[in-house]
Amino acid sequence: MIQSILVPTDFSENAGLALRYSLAIAKRFDCRVHVMHAFTAFQSSFQNEASNREDLIRAEQEATEEMDSFLKTETTEDLAIYISSSLFKGNIVEAVAQAITAAGSDLIIMGTKGASGLKHTLIGSSSFEVAKSSPVPLIVVPEETQNFKLEQIAFLTDYANSDINALKTLKGLFGSTKSSYRFFHMKLSEEDSSETDRHILAEWVQSLKKIVPLDNVSHELVQGEESLALVNEIAERNNIDLLVLTIRKKNFFEKLFQKNLVKAIVHQSKTPVLILQIAV
Structure with a gap:
């Protein structure tokens, strides 16, 4: 049965819905949930190496803070025992592939709409691309979802x-x-x-x-x-x-x-x- 669920997040409302869906499954099957975020940092050949490194450190720090806030908002104390998290630099498809291996995940759960802007990965628009390349099954959770049953x-x-x-x-x-x-x-x-x-x-x-x-x-x-x-x-x-x-x-x-x-x-x-x- 399911051992580990991977939840890519861009910290959006629908990503939160996907996490809650995952936790409901985790509680039912007593499995782990690993939340991951793919972040990018501004890099330019016109900047020196030190400046590029500073931008990378800043982007990772911001992602860490947002991950902490996201998990506190979406997780109750009794469900926190199921969760771990990590950050990956790069695009969402490549990051998911790395996270599957690192977390040993056998199922991915994603939302269909995500945050927009340069700061975040568009989870919603990426779910189809992840589906094509993922070596493990993927559940896509629409924003209309009101229950987390598998009946x-x-x-x-x-x-x-x-x-x-x-x-x-x-x-x-x-x-x-x-x-x-x-x-x-x-x-x-x-x-x-x-x-x-x-x-x-x-x-x-x-x-x-x-x-x-x-x-x-x-x-x-x-x-x-x-x-x-x-x-x-x-x-x-x-x-x-x-x-x-x-x-x-x-x-x-x-x-x-x-x-x-x-x-x-x-x-x-x-x-x-x-x-x-x-x-x-």
């Missing part, structure tokens, strides 16, 4: 063999929880083929259950054009707590949805999204 998990399937590895990853993360898994397949089709499509989906889910035993599994064929609106409608109608998307490592663009739709879901879903990179 209803939705899995969007396109009948690829990568579904098997994705389910194994989910079970490895959450163990034998009481979560209910609901599989959805979106298909733009007429009523003539709907019965056949439902049968195919049912057979696929049954075959998955034989390979990766899971309780509380159901499925639904959803007719309609693949779109963010349809994804949000599915999640809202079924009270979904976590939406699972799979990215295949073999070819990032060879996946369930077209690139722009995946990016829209990551940034604009009203439900937390778990992004899994699966080798095929």
